[in-house]
Amino acid sequence: MVNEFSVLMYLLTRKNGNHGYGTTKKEIIEKLNIKNKNKDYLFIHLLENLANYIFPLGLKIRYNPIDSHWFIAHEEELTHLTRSNPFENHPKLAATLLCVLTCCLKNASPANISEIKNLRNKKNIIEDLKELEKLGYLRIDEIQSEINLTPLIGYQLDLSKLFLKIALKTNEKG
DSSP states (O other): OHHHHHHHHHHHHOEETTTEEOBOHHHHHHHTTOOSTTHHHHHHHHHHHHHHHHGGGTEEEEEETTTTEEEEEEHHHHHHHHHSOTTTTOHHHHHHHHHHHHHHHHHTSOEEHHHHHHHHTOSOOHHHHHHHHHTTSEEEETTTTEEEEOTHHHHHSOHHHHHHHHHHHHHHHO
16 A cells, blocks of 8 residues: 555546646556456545545645546645635735636536637736736637636635535525
């Protein structure tokens, strides 16, 4: 089990490009040479055991749905990021990013700039989009008028908690 934990720790903490780290389920299964019919069960079992092992250290195994990577994060760091506003005094950037995130997840593909513009209910969002691109949250394809999210947002925010909070707020108001 110790050797498997070492391999998992390496895979879950390594850096992947500019905006991400961790690994995919497929790579974990390949690297640990899990080949039997219970590979999904063994995968979850290994992650749960490792999560229990690293929990006292303030570490947590998380999943980034943007790039389908599993990774290890320090829980205090995540709490700090979700409480703080990474956009300082620019709430319009946060609103625009939320609209991009919503459109990308709804379409399960790149979002169309006009769709984001309609959802954001603003005539000109290009400056906001370019600023978000500089911050590393998205890539703009001006030729096809499309926006792609980078994995960065999935590493900085717990997206499932974010959408749960939005849903709860919507239910309170509705």
